[in-house]
Amino acid sequence: MPFPKNFLWGGATAANQIEGAVTEGGKGLSTADVMTVGGHGVKRRITPTLEPDTYYPSHVAIDHFHRYKEDIALFAEMGWNCYRMSISWPRIFPNGDEAQPNAQGLAFYDAVIDELLAHGIQPLVTISHFETPLGLQKYGFWENRQLTEFYLRYATTLFEHFKGRVKLWLTFNEINCMSTQPWVAGGIDSEDESVRMTAAYHQFLASAQAVQAAHAIDPENKVGMMYCGHFAYPNSCNPNDVIGTMNFMHQMLFYSDVQCRGYYPRYKLRELERQGITLPIQPGDLDELKRGTVDFISYSYYMTHVTGEKTQGILKGLNGLDTGYKNPYLERSAWGWAIDPQGLRYSLNLLYDRYQIPVMIVENGLGAVDTVEPDGSIHDDYRINYLRRHIQEMKKAVELDGVPVMGYTSWAPIDSIALSTGQMSKRYGFIYVDLDENGNGTLERRRKDSFYWYKKVVSSNGEDLD
Template identity: 50%
Template sequence: MNKLNTGFQEGFLWGGATAANQIEGAFDVDGKGLSTSDMAAYKDPYAEGVVNNFTFNVNSTELKDYLNNPEKYLFPKRWGIDFYHRYKEDIALFAEMGFKVFRLSISWVRIFPTGLEDEPNEAGLAFYDAVFEECAKYGIEPLVTISHYEMPITLTEKYNGWISREIIPLFEKYSRVLFNRYKNKVKYWITFNEMNMNLNSLYTGAGILEDLVGDKLQAAYQASHHQFLASALVVKAAKEIMPDAKIGCMINQIESYAKTTKPEDQLQALKSNQLNMFYPDVQVRGTYPTYMSRYFEDEGIHIEIHDGDEKILKEGTVDFVSISYYMSHVTEARKDASRLAGTFDSPMKNEYLELSQWDWPIDPIGLRISLLKLYDRYELPLFVAENGLGAKDIVSETGEIHDDYRIDYIRKHILEMKEAVKDGVELMGYTTWGCIDLISCGTSQMSKRYGFIYVDQDDAGVGSLERKPKDSFYWYKKVIETNGEVL
């Protein structure tokens, strides 16, 4: 019988997570091209006529206007928090907290500005060399996401993103350049960030202009198939080039609870969870699960699969499964249930859970449930690569940021992770989302803050960019020092 784990393992990877398009800025520096994220125009949530301020989706008409008339709009992800010029200061702050790992992504357009070049951009490669060397100076392991919600806008214009198989060899070329360049600097890799978010936004997840496709669900799964193939080819390449590296997949983990004990609701919850698990099912097992055959038939979805695709998937399975976890969902048997399954935000709220300022259910126990289910299913190491609380922080008159609500949120989730470890889950690490304040993915706001470090900048990009530790900074430092024993 295995010995009972009483806490996090020695060498547990504590740290924080970011994405290039939300922190780097310098969108037109050193040969960088334009990405899909550079086209996320800010929408003032209080402006007349704005129903919601999500910047997840861009259509072909909007894209044309953004490209031709950029002066009419604000594009916060183009300026980020200027990590490009301040990375030494930021990494030093991460080191002060005691980070063991720093999750970041590489901007595809810094390496291949249009995605079509034969040779990479040396200035872009050199920037990440410098970042990784700075991490190494403090003993911080980089965890690198190869594709985190951005692709060259040229590939969206030319191919309509991942709906086309033409993207696969371009992505493999890009990835091989990274592996050969950084094989001695990066051990941990993730191929795609939250691939299941294709079901929420074709543009954000797959670089697809939704108005140029027919059935969005059909397009989402066809794009996902191409990303599965790309991921598998990249995993295989990584194992050839970097035998000691660990390369994983990632999903936005959305645990669905049945609204009632009615058997129909219970069945729908099971099906909803299957659709969420579909993505790691393919990347861990190397084959499409049988339950998707029925789903595709019922929804009229026909995936174009070429000869040899199954072999590619089988040969490129991942080493670990990483997740983002922010909330759980409630589901029930209803006519639109299958189309709601896998989406980011459920129209039904759980009466037993509190909501964040952005109406996201706060459910720490759901994280433990998710980890148990995933580990039972795959028996592979797991990594919580994103978890955190978006909130409006207030700077006091004396310049302090008291964010007890963030400490409370993260504490409760760490406690449930610890319970999952006691239950036998093999957990590699934990990187809180937005360890430093950054531009929001979904709304391109700065005022939705996640970090332990406050950045002086508003939604319009105005501010000194001064970095200032919040109360949570010192709390998380103690958590890391004690390997999660002092919470």
């Protein structure tokens, strides 16, 4: 059984990692725009305000804002029928709380989406992808319930403006990062679990309201959630390791439980009770959550973890990976991420068995250092091998296990600023961009070997992986 004929093949990007043009077209600043490269390029550093003589990667990024036609033409050359993109919230509402949208921002995305459609590429739009308008800081960001109103105004604006042109939506990127990287997920700079859980609750409510609005505005709209792919194996068959892994997965999967099922699972309610945390529930909220469940679940998949009795709490972002254990059976990337193709099949089964709704992989890829040869070619067999093995396991999930997988969009099809580090040397793309760690370069685009390989994969609907 091959992949379905309507299977979605493409790539995925985020506005703050590719667009640049940080203040052009009336755009306001976002939480991403005050994140710079940290010590030794290992992690991001957040500055309360913009500092002089400091390199902020998102301010220019790879200049997709001015080069989107060139980039989309390259995507079309690979034969895509889907492109997962994000819309920058502060490009539409510069401070986040305006009554009317920024016409220049809408015009830019009109041009991008029309260009995609002209090439036969269906847009899958992430409404909020790690760039909360910085102007909402005065409200306390997502700790404040008012943000649900501002978000719904923004989302409704998109649903109405792009009606008929965009039919696939994601409400929040990797929403469970509120527990691991709360500043990234929503401007929350706090170690207080009650603050994080309040912010998460408000995002759940905002998402549920947006799902209902999307369906009301256009019944053809399909709205999904996006889960940051944390999946774990027990360190051993010791029951303590199994329970430790269960607790770890509860910390992550409760986010998808709420968005897919429409209510908080009992295990999470009991945990919040033990912690003395009271959710800011108002009359009618629980009905909103039930009415606003998503149509499909999407997720990022880069690795699996090993967890157990020694695992305390949750990960501090993907860059730390300190669960107390390592998997001796897996190789690792140059950035220390475990490479586990079979885990992709496992994760697809886990999510479908749990929620019984369609699943889509919207991020999967290998960050690596690429070398441009004297003749301009880039031989990235390591990336091809990584993607081939993962697509093979996705194929098994479809053919052998019967999981209804909607599609696959690799991360990131064109080299972009790395979220976790701010580096440019951590490259994922099929398309090379001439840019270094300090923002220097011609920004010239080059096709890597993987470009031609992925073109063949797409044209064969996943049959030709050689």
